[in-house]
Amino acid sequence: MISFPFSKTPSVYLKGERLFLREPQWSDYRQWANLREKSRAFLTPWEPVWRDDELEKSSFRLRLRHYSEEARSGNAWSLFLFRRSDNVLLGGITLGNIRRGVAQSGQIGYWCGAPHAGQGYMFDALKLVIPFAFSELRLHRLEAACIPSNLRSVRLLEKAGFLLEGTLRSYLKINGLWQDHLLYSLIEGEEQRRGLSVKTTAV
Template identity: 55%
Template sequence: MFAFSSRGTSGAVMEGRTVHLRHPELADHEQWAALRAESAQFLQPWEPVWPRGDLTRPAFRARLRRYAGEIRAGTGFPFFVVRNSDEALLGGITLGNIRRGVAQNGQIGYWIGEKFAGRGFMSEAVALVCEYAFARTGLHRLEAACIPGNSKSIRLLEKNGFQREGVLRAYLKINGRWRDHVLYARINPMHLDAARLDRTDI
């Protein structure tokens, strides 16, 4: 189960059984930078090359300004994944690249600190973001892409109802190399019956 609520100035929050999601704040910088730094070897094989100075406070402030612009425009909603029991920052998850009009589509991306990986926290966070995307923002479709060798990410997506749709060749420059990605997608459950009816007309 999840609930939508508000925590101070943090904006919209989704609360689950063990984690809640909230928008990043400047006060998060120290904890965020420490978690990213200690998880660097764990994260970098799956991420773009980190810019010089990426973990500094000015860079984090610029990141927050970019996030705020995306939230205002309705094109992206960045969240930190926070443990309910002690408010520990576990990682981040973003609902981004939102397209309206005939698409009503968005993409999710996520990362988790190495010491918190494999304990179900990110799976719960993905489930919360899916509920947010479908119930709160009314999106029709969510997409996620991961490197074919990232078996943990593939299992996480499949556990949360995403289905494999194909391979995107040389899709993103990850860790300095253009890498193929597997495309996964999930349709808003409230729209599935209508989609099935449409396919019978083909």
């Protein structure tokens, strides 16, 4: 599932029944910008304040550079979700803040475009990323945090087997305000006991 092309930058491709996940490419810019613009009102309550140049090509180019550097260092993997039937971009998911040593943990974050929300795509993506994190990256613990009022995210994490650990007070500055977040976690092996483990395939 992780390959090293001639550029020495590791790449990831995860394939499920309805969608596939891969690292963002420059050719994705138009789809990404259109989907983010169309979903602005839907996403901004749950994200940091958008910059004035948020959707510009220069900003996307910097994102790609950052994603590549993070993957090369093993600190994070940022992936786009595409529907297999028509290669339409659905959203994104990141496995970041990877800590090795005694921690062996990482944090999951995600976003879904407004036209594709509520159709189970992000749950499908989690079923691909969770086994990748535990089996391929050898992590022991996954964390995810969400604003308590984000009921879609709460339901998603609980459906995916994450357990609520508590509240992180004034944790992240979202939409211009420091906001409390609910902390969820999933420990290696728990996904198998709950029947959530899915074998991913690579091409």
